[in-house]
Amino acid sequence: MQWEVVVGLEIHTQLLTQSKLFSGASITFGSAPNSQACAVDLALPGVLPVLNRGVVELAVKFGLSIDARINSPSIFARKNYFYPDLPKGYQISQFELPIIEGGQINIQTGKNNEEDGKLINITRAHLEEDAGKSLHEDFHGMTGIDLNRAGTPLLEIVSEPDMRSSAEAVAFAKKIHTLVRWLGISDGNMEEGSFRCDANVSVRRLGDDKLGTRREIKNLNSFRYLQQAIEYEAEFQKYILESGGEIKQATVLFDSDKRETHVMRTKEDAHDYRYFPDPDLLPLIISPDWIEEIRKSMVEPPDLCFSRFIDSKIYSNGKPTYALSKYDASMLTADIDIANYFEKVVEIIGRKEAKLCANWVIGEVAALLNQDNKNITASPVSPQQLAELILRICDGTISGKTAKDVFSAMWDEENCASADEIIKIKGLKQISNSDEITKLVDMVIIDNPQQVADFCRGKEKAFNSLVGQVMKATKGKANPSQVNDILKERLNKNS
Numbered sequence: 302m303q304w305e306v307v308v309g310l311e312i313h314t315q316l317l318t319q320s321k322l323f324s325g326a327s328i329t330f331g332s333a334p335n336s337q338a339c340a341v342d343l344a345l346p347g348v349l350p351v352l353n354r355g356v357v358e359l360a361v362k363f364g365l366s367i368d369a370r371i372n373s374p375s376i377f378a379r380k381n382y383f384y385p386d387l388p389k390g391y392q393i394s395q396f397e398l399p400i401i402e403g404g405q406i407n408i409q410t411g412k413n414n415e416e417d418g419k420l421i422n423i424t425r426a427h428l429e430e431d432a433g434k435s436l437h438e439d440f441h442g443m444t445g446i447d448l449n450r451a452g453t454p455l456l457e458i459v460s461e462p463d464m465r466s467s468a469e470a471v472a473f474a475k476k477i478h479t480l481v482r483w484l485g486i487s488d489g490n491m492e493e494g495s496f497r498c499d500a501n502v503s504v505r506r507l508g509d510d511k512l513g514t515r516r517e518i519k520n521l522n523s524f525r526y527l528q529q530a531i532e533y534e535a536e537f538q539k540y541i542l543e544s545g546g547e548i549k550q551a552t553v554l555f556d557s558d559k560r561e562t563h564v565m566r567t568k569e570d571a572h573d574y575r576y577f578p579d580p581d582l583l584p585l586i587i588s589p590d591w592i593e594e595i596r597k598s599m600v601e602p603p604d605l606c607f608s609r610f611i612d613s614k615i616y617s618n619g620k621p622t623y624a625l626s627k628y629d630a631s632m633l634t635a636d637i638d639i640a641n642y643f644e645k646v647v648e649i650i651g652r653k654e655a656k657l658c659a660n661w662v663i664g665e666v667a668a669l670l671n672q673d674n675k676n677i678t679a680s681p682v683s684p685q686q687l688a689e690l691i692l693r694i695c696d697g698t699i700s701g702k703t704a705k706d707v708f709s710a711m712w713d714e715e716n717c718a719s720a721d722e723i724i725k726i727k728g729l730k731q732i733s734n735s736d737e738i739t740k741l742v743d744m745v746i747i748d749n750p751q752q753v754a755d756f757c758r759g760k761e762k763a764f765n766s767l768v769g770q771v772m773k774a775t776k777g778k779a780n781p782s783q784v785n786d787i788l789k790e791r792l793n794k795n796s
């Protein structure tokens with residue numbers, strides 16, 4: 302039987318503010334338990350929430366970037382439930398009128414991003430506060446409550462059930478992750494819990510119009526888990542249906558060791574939460590002027606940056622274009638800091654060498670960042686210093702191969718030495734003096750009569766071996782294209 306997998310995601314992304322959604326307490330990660338919880342977060346009697354203006358600005362930026370509607374007014378509502386890490390007995394969220402509705406995200410799932418994308422519709426994005434955390438460790442058999450996280454501002458982004466595979470779901474989650482980091486509204490740090498996904502999964506017979514019953518997998522904090530959890534869940538549901546059972550709506554947890562999902566609770570409905578408008582908070586009004594002000598303060602969106610990188614006009618939107626492949630452009634726009642780094646390098650070297658610069662950023666730079674587990678903003682080699690190295694390839698001082706050695710030496714240096722210094726100290730300057738190369742070529746010809754004879758009988762391989770000998774004699778420093786030319790010339794003379 303043919304089945305279709307249907308996925309809708311709910312993504313909680315922590316907004317990048319100094320203080321909480323409704324209180325002035327700090328939200329720095331990793332502080333001692335309860336050192337960042339004020340009276341509002343503890344829900345002491347008589348306290349009142351005050352909305353953080355900065356949070357609204359970040360949410361509006363997200364809405365504008367996906368062409369969504371910014372609702373004014375939007376309403377804060379109480380979502381009532383009991384849990385030890387929620388001292389108020391309710392979470393302040395948005396229900397009927399969220400700050401953002403509609404909008405779309407374009408995803409690419411084809412190999413190398415060469416295929417056309419698919420549009421995923423966004424249902425809504427709303428503001429809500431995070432809860433605290435139960436600590437089960439180190440409490441002599443008891444459980445402690447840490448309220449540092451309580452009141453942390455989250456934007457919950459809800460998609461329509463538009464995805465049809467785990468790969469599409471991962472592509473969507475990655476796209477949102479890039480976007481929120483790009484816009485500077487979230488650090489997207491998944492290890493610290495700043496970016497978490499709930500995946501709603503159902504299956505139906507291929508061709509059915511009606512959606513199947515879904516189960517919701519909670520709190521997936523890596524793209525790999527997201528993929529594995531959806532795959533397991535889809536297989537599980539197909540198995541149940543094929544053996545005559547039915548799917549009951551439920552909330553499940555993913556066990557990453559066993560790669561299985563387990564029921565956490567049967568699904569609660571919205572009415573179970575007794576949502577109602579929070580009487581402590583006024584409707585949120587956002588003036589059109591403020592929205593315009595925010596729009597003007599925003600950076601170029603990632604999709605536009607991508608289009609510009611593959612464009613071959615000289616300028617697009619007043620900024621340079623580079624005529625790169627879609628693959629290169631997607632690698633470079635995976636992160637705003639990578640895109641900025643690349644553009645700084647090209648600015649120094651010139652657009653003509655954009656492809657060479659892209660290769661370096663995607664290749665050598667990315668490899669060493671990855672090896673050292675570093676963000677590009679912490680790269681020991683600055684864009685300026687990389688540009689100086691690439692210039693030495695362009696002007697023939699060193700070969701591309703030698704440049705890689707110079708680069709890794711620059712990377713490991715305490716205070717990154719310049720490319721020129723390293724080329725000088727290590728004596729890596731390419732030999733481009735044709736008299737010098739001619740002398741070496743002649744020596745190699747005299748020393749290898751057999752290979753010369755082979756070449757004259759039409760064996761191309763012999764030629765490569767002779768080039769190799771010349772390169773070896775110069776420890777790889779001879780300009781390879783010059784060696785080729787001179788060797789050809791001398792051999793033709795000989796034959």
Ligand code: ADP
Binds near residue numbers: 502
């Ligand atoms: P809640 O989780 O609060 O009940 P919704 O009912 O609005 O909220 O749905 C949440 C998510 O579930 C959305 O991302 C939506 O796209 C997705 N979804 C809804 N129905 C299905 C379905 N049958 N299969 C897969 N995903 C679904």
Ligand code: MG
Binds near residue numbers: 311499517
């Ligand atoms: Mg949900």
